Amino acid sequence: MRASKRGANKMNNQANNPMHPMEPLEARLAKAPRCLARTRSGKPCQSPAVKGAKRCRMHGGGKNREGRGSGAPAGNCNAMKHGARSAETRKIMAMVRAWDKLPKES
Structure with missing residues (x-):
């Protein structure tokens, strides 16, 4: 009987039980640090920041396999479509226009 009572007092204390926390999930999410990025309208992003980062997963806080943050690469090579401009x-x-303006030799 003694073996069954060992952990009984610890599990009665709800603060020690990760399966049944004292505060609901919504309250814990509301306390989470927010992303420090700004939206296009100039307002701060309302998403929670990734653990260990200052940005959310949509603004570069996530890590990929190489350990770098998410988002476009430096130089934004993904935006280039054809290179005409x-x-x-x-x-x-x-240079071609300047060459055309040179006087023609006959």
Whole structure:
């Protein structure tokens, strides 16, 4: 009988029982630190921050397999569609226009 009473006092204390916490889930989520990012309208993001980060999973707080945060890579290579208006193409086109303006030799 003694073996069955060992953990009985600990489980009666609700603060020690992770399966039945004292405060409901909604109250714990409301206390979670918020993401520090700003939305396009200028208001702060209302999502909870990822544990150990200052941003939520949508604003770069998540970690992937390589250990880097989520989001677009540096330089935003994903946004390039065709390169017709890239800095390199504009420089080449400016050189072509300047070459066309040179006086023609006959």
